[in-house]
Amino acid sequence: MKTLDRKLLRDLWHLRGQVLAIAAVIMGGVATMVMSLSTYDSLVTTRDRFYGEYRFAEVFATLKRAPETLTERLAALPGVEHLETRVRAGVKLEVAGFSDPITGLLLSLPDVGEAQLNRLHLKRGRTVQAWSTDEVVLSDTFADAHGFQPGDTLSAIINGRRKTLTVVGVAVSPEYVYQIAPGSMFPDFKRYGVLWMGRHALAAAYDMEGAFNQLSLTLARDAHEQDVIDRVDAVLADYGGTGAYGRENQFSNRFLSEELKQLKTMATIFSAIFLGVAAFLLNVVLSRLIALQRDQIAILKAFGYGYLAIGAHFVKLVLLMAVLGVAAGVALGGWFGQGLSNVYTETTFRFPYLDYRIDLRVILIALAVSCLAAVSGTLYSVVRAARLPPAEGMRPEMPATYRTTLVERIGLQRWFATPTRMILRHIGRRPLKSLLTVLGIACACGLMMVGNYQKGAIDFMVDVQFRQASREDLALTFIEPTSGRALHELAALPGVDFVEGFRDVPAILRFGHHHYRSAVFGIQPQGQLHRSLDHRLQPVALQPGGVVLTDHLATNILHVKPGDMLTVEVLEGSRPVRQVPVLGITKQYLGVSAYMQQDSLNALMREGSTVTGAYLALQPGAEAALYARLHERPRVLGMVANAAAIQSFYATIGEFILFYTLVSTLLAGAIGFGVVYNSARIALSERGRELASLRVLGFSRGEIAYILLGELALLTLVAIPVGFLVGVGLVGILVVAFQSELYRLPLILTPENYAMGASVVIVSALLSGLLLWRRLGRLDLVAVLKTRE
Amino acid sequence: MPPDNADPAIFVAHGLTKVYRMGEVEVHALRGIDLTLNRGELVVLLGPSGSGKSTLLNILGGLDAPTGGEVRYLDHMLTGASEAELTRFRREHVGFVFQFYNLIPSLTARENVAAVTEIAAAPMRPEDALGLVGLGNRLDHFPAQLSGGEQQRVAIARAVAKNPAVLLCDEPTGALDSATGVVVLEVLEKVNRELGTLTVLITHNAGIADMADRVIRLSDGMIADIHANPAKKAARELAW
Ligand SMILES: Nc1ncnc2c1ncn2[C@@H]1O[C@H](COP(=O)(O)OP(=O)(O)OP(=O)(O)O)[C@@H](O)[C@H]1O
Ligand SMILES: [Mg+2]
Numbered sequence A: 001m002k003t004l005d006r007k008l009l010r011d012l013w014h015l016r017g018q019v020l021a022i023a024a025v026i027m028g029g030v031a032t033m034v035m036s037l038s039t040y041d042s043l044v045t046t047r048d049r050f051y052g053e054y055r056f057a058e059v060f061a062t063l064k065r066a067p068e069t070l071t072e073r074l075a076a077l078p079g080v081e082h083l084e085t086r087v088r089a090g091v092k093l094e095v096a097g098f099s100d101p102i103t104g105l106l107l108s109l110p111d112v113g114e115a116q117l118n119r120l121h122l123k124r125g126r127t128v129q130a131w132s133t134d135e136v137v138l139s140d141t142f143a144d145a146h147g148f149q150p151g152d153t154l155s156a157i158i159n160g161r162r163k164t165l166t167v168v169g170v171a172v173s174p175e176y177v178y179q180i181a182p183g184s185m186f187p188d189f190k191r192y193g194v195l196w197m198g199r200h201a202l203a204a205a206y207d208m209e210g211a212f213n214q215l216s217l218t219l220a221r222d223a224h225e226q227d228v229i230d231r232v233d234a235v236l237a238d239y240g241g242t243g244a245y246g247r248e249n250q251f252s253n254r255f256l257s258e259e260l261k262q263l264k265t266m267a268t269i270f271s272a273i274f275l276g277v278a279a280f281l282l283n284v285v286l287s288r289l290i291a292l293q294r295d296q297i298a299i300l301k302a303f304g305y306g307y308l309a310i311g312a313h314f315v316k317l318v319l320l321m322a323v324l325g326v327a328a329g330v331a332l333g334g335w336f337g338q339g340l341s342n343v344y345t346e347t348t349f350r351f352p353y354l355d356y357r358i359d360l361r362v363i364l365i366a367l368a369v370s371c372l373a374a375v376s377g378t379l380y381s382v383v384r385a386a387r388l389p390p391a392e393g394m395r396p397e398m399p400a401t402y403r404t405t406l407v408e409r410i411g412l413q414r415w416f417a418t419p420t421r422m423i424l425r426h427i428g429r430r431p432l433k434s435l436l437t438v439l440g441i442a443c444a445c446g447l448m449m450v451g452n453y454q455k456g457a458i459d460f461m462v463d464v465q466f467r468q469a470s471r472e473d474l475a476l477t478f479i480e481p482t483s484g485r486a487l488h489e490l491a492a493l494p495g496v497d498f499v500e501g502f503r504d505v506p507a508i509l510r511f512g513h514h515h516y517r518s519a520v521f522g523i524q525p526q527g528q529l530h531r532s533l534d535h536r537l538q539p540v541a542l543q544p545g546g547v548v549l550t551d552h553l554a555t556n557i558l559h560v561k562p563g564d565m566l567t568v569e570v571l572e573g574s575r576p577v578r579q580v581p582v583l584g585i586t587k588q589y590l591g592v593s594a595y596m597q598q599d600s601l602n603a604l605m606r607e608g609s610t611v612t613g614a615y616l617a618l619q620p621g622a623e624a625a626l627y628a629r630l631h632e633r634p635r636v637l638g639m640v641a642n643a644a645a646i647q648s649f650y651a652t653i654g655e656f657i658l659f660y661t662l663v664s665t666l667l668a669g670a671i672g673f674g675v676v677y678n679s680a681r682i683a684l685s686e687r688g689r690e691l692a693s694l695r696v697l698g699f700s701r702g703e704i705a706y707i708l709l710g711e712l713a714l715l716t717l718v719a720i721p722v723g724f725l726v727g728v729g730l731v732g733i734l735v736v737a738f739q740s741e742l743y744r745l746p747l748i749l750t751p752e753n754y755a756m757g758a759s760v761v762i763v764s765a766l767l768s769g770l771l772l773w774r775r776l777g778r779l780d781l782v783a784v785l786k787t788r789e
Numbered sequence B: 001m002p003p004d005n006a007d008p009a010i011f012v013a014h015g016l017t018k019v020y021r022m023g024e025v026e027v028h029a030l031r032g033i034d035l036t037l038n039r040g041e042l043v044v045l046l047g048p049s050g051s052g053k054s055t056l057l058n059i060l061g062g063l064d065a066p067t068g069g070e071v072r073y074l075d076h077m078l079t080g081a082s083e084a085e086l087t088r089f090r091r092e093h094v095g096f097v098f099q100f101y102n103l104i105p106s107l108t109a110r111e112n113v114a115a116v117t118e119i120a121a122a123p124m125r126p127e128d129a130l131g132l133v134g135l136g137n138r139l140d141h142f143p144a145q146l147s148g149g150e151q152q153r154v155a156i157a158r159a160v161a162k163n164p165a166v167l168l169c170d171e172p173t174g175a176l177d178s179a180t181g182v183v184v185l186e187v188l189e190k191v192n193r194e195l196g197t198l199t200v201l202i203t204h205n206a207g208i209a210d211m212a213d214r215v216i217r218l219s220d221g222m223i224a225d226i227h228a229n230p231a232k233k234a235a236r237e238l239a240w
Helices: A003-014 A016-053 A070-075 A140-146 A199-205 A225-239 A251-291 A294-303 A307-347 A360-387 A390-394 A418-429 A431-469 A486-492 A551-558 A598-604 A623-632 A642-696 A701-737 A751-776 A781-786 B053-060 B083-093 B109-117 B126-132 B148-160 B178-195 B206-211
Strands: A059-067 A080-086 A088-095 A098-109 A121-125 A135-139 A153-158 A161-172 A192-198 A211-219 A474-483 A496-511 A514-523 A547-550 A565-570 A577-586 A594-597 A610-618 A636-641 B009-022 B025-038 B042-046 B068-073 B094-097 B166-170 B198-202 B214-219 B222-228
Touching: A003 A016, A003 A307, A016 A251, A016 A307, A016 A360, A016 A642, A059 A225, A070 A080, A070 A211, A070 A225, A088 A192, A088 A636, A098 A153, A098 A199, A098 A623, A098 A636, A135 A140, A140 A161, A140 A192, A161 A192, A192 A199, A211 A225, A251 A307, A251 A360, A251 A431, A251 A642, A251 A701, A294 A360, A307 A360, A307 A642, A418 A431, A418 A701, A418 B109, A431 A642, A431 A701, A431 A751, A474 A486, A474 A623, A486 A496, A486 A610, A496 A551, A496 A598, A514 A551, A514 A598, A547 A551, A547 A565, A551 A577, A594 A598, A623 A636, A636 A642, A642 A701, A642 A751, A642 A781, A701 A751, B009 B053, B025 B053, B025 B198, B025 B222, B042 B053, B042 B178, B042 B206, B053 B068, B053 B166, B053 B198, B083 B094, B094 B148, B109 B126, B109 B148, B126 B148, B126 B178, B148 B166, B148 B178, B166 B178, B178 B198, B178 B206
Parallel strands: A098 A192, A135 A161, A514 A594, A547 A577, B042 B198, B042 B214, B094 B166, B166 B198
Antiparallel strands: A059 A211, A080 A211, A088 A098, A088 A153, A121 A161, A135 A192, A153 A161, A474 A610, A474 A636, A496 A514, A496 A565, A496 A610, A547 A594, A565 A577, B009 B025, B009 B068, B214 B222
16 A cells, blocks of 8 residues: 555544544535435436326316217317216215215226226225226225225215215325315315216216216327317317316326425425535535645655645545545435435325435535535645645744734733633634634534424414414305305304305416416405405405405416406306406415405306305314214315314425424534534644643643633634524525425524524534543643644 | 752652553663752753653653652652642643743743743743843744744743743753854753752753753663763853
């Protein structure tokens, strides 16, 4: 082995504490990146494979009712490759021992043969038998939530008639990877289920014999999606079609795409922030570490080693550290990534399998960024040291043009004893280095705040959404638009405190070339339960005659401002197209909506007082009895309880984010400790000789510890407020990057966020201080007298 | 201050040994040293490189512990003393001067001295100590602004400023030319004479031995020879 290589190994061993701490910093950055990006990649791969293998359709349409004979005409439309019709029915479900309202969606399966599109992946049991009358296959989320096994039974109220169904199988469908009840915002596996049943049996129960009310199709090669949609719409116009749509507007797929987009943003931003900060810290730490070796560099140069040989030597040293950190980061990130993917598929998305994979590209990027940061930090120091004539390099780093500090110049020095003065001078002597140390520690503090930020943000969002905007206890939807008089009946039910009706109309909102498919909500202008909030989150009264849009919908999707005229293409009834002025913007963190006064919306639809649902405030304790009564009402289709919605939110999206938060907090902690410990160790190396000399002169361990740790403490204290600023900045980046239809994060930092940021730094500093204290006890006093530095 | 009465002995060492164990190899740095050093003496330690001079001085100064034997300082046993006791011993009684000065680069000359006087019981004023070594006009200069000889004189001022009973100097002129060396030696001589400080001075330079009261020669970890020097010369008259 070459002597220099032996030196390398010995240096690594000698610096092992620091090597580990540096590796921890890289590991934290790389693990965050690998975890986030691999989860994203895996979900995308899994989705694509699932969609392909189970033939997820490309265009979908629902209608009121069309005869089966129409199928041939539709299938023959140009651009259609394969087309299938189905019967779908919204139902209420009853599960023994569960009193909350459950909404169900029943879909037909062909009586003979298998479906060609949107095929089911059976997880358990079998599919329904041909011509069976009561057999159903359940979606696995619903089955798992209630513990259904093949052979169990449940009841459904189909068209007002109760029917007992027998579970024969449990399945996953590409159409319902993400399942949300109409009108709710989050998945709730206990209170919403998708069921598949034989076509004949379902049609009989739903009065759809010889007819269909839903179709899906795949596109022929070269077919243009919009053309096919237009042709289908033209045919369905006479059959109550509500507008065909492509995958991008298919409910499950749209949410899945949004979530994946969100995940991608989160993965990219978190990776960039974590890896970026880790790279910066690596660069700073290594350049200081190498600067300590300047005498060695000078000696090697004096021996006649060239720049290249010296540079290569130190580059090898840091590359070993970087590779160690990257390897650990990939391993840990892969492990966390698998956990994260599982949380995802258990709480939110249902896939029959998960193709977990770490893209080689991700590893290469991590490796490249880490190595680049390490090598550039190193070369900078090596070149700086090697540029000096060897004679100068061998002298301790000088010219130590210490100056009296500002504090002293204005006459405060008599308040400081010599050790304190040494601290101040040392900091003042290399302001840039001190600044970098402060920045490094501040970054660690900021990272911790980012990693930890989302929990508080989610609590805030839930509070705004459910306690200020949607304050109803229960939202129910009717089977079809209903006269406003129905509200009086609801209000008269025992246990109901207060009722507010709403009218929602599915529509495409259009402004210029921007459009968005959703619904217009007609609510009460002075609503007590469902309210629209201004930017200060204060409820505002709706004005008549126009719409109020969620800020994100107005600004980022439709690009309209108050005063503009919005085109509303209604997707039901005679499908009128109307011009409606935008009256204002409302603040909403979850989802996006367009609101109108109910009366104005009724006027727009040229209808009398009509509602499609109602918000209810309930008397405490009356829920169970009321649910039972509502259940009996044939016109009531679905019910969403607010408390259950909050619960399911925390159980799904919440759980995922909390997992993410926990992991990124841990990794931020590792990075934080790595940085603080390294700063402390390097300070010790830089000043070990001085401190040992003081020990020889009779200073006690406590006194020299004060000089060393006092500096660390001072820098740490300065770094904390700077770290708060860094944290707020990073969270700001996150907030801006995270805007999506699903949610926008509020720029909310709780006292806990600040406390976590500060504590990771303080705990790291205390721990490092403790480790240094032990090292100070082992300073070799004799050795410093024998060498000149 | 040591008491003025009968026993002049400050250090008494018996059978001092020091063995460095490095794996299989044992290095015997000291192989049984018996020695008494008295108040007010100026003792020069001579000997070839590796003969154990620094090892002996470090043990006397409480920087290192012997493997065997014992050392007494007045009525304190140094062998077996705790780390804290040794720190106190150094702080209260010993002044060190090293070959490489070991000044604190972030402190001025005055502050380097003050760093020690602040923790001493009955020190001189730092300005007086620096005056003693002829640097009264360089009080506020940092080490980097001083020559090697001047830095060594600051180190001496720092060592004597606390009025130690013992001054231990390991090759104080090792890094200096002879003219500058003489200046430094004059300072040591003056301190020894005026303050009555027991001064032990290691050197490779036999010429310097002429200024000693006693000369001790070490060889291979043992005392080869001790002789008094009745014809003591002033530092100024030395040449090498
Ligand atoms: N830390 C150590 N580990 C191993 N051996 C040591 C150590 N320190 C000193 N020695 C050995 O002890 C012996 C005495 O060393 P010491 O430093 O006392 O010599 P010295 O007389 O001061 O020499 P010089 O005049 O060269 O300074 C030497 O052989 C040296 O190699
Ligand atoms: Mg020596």
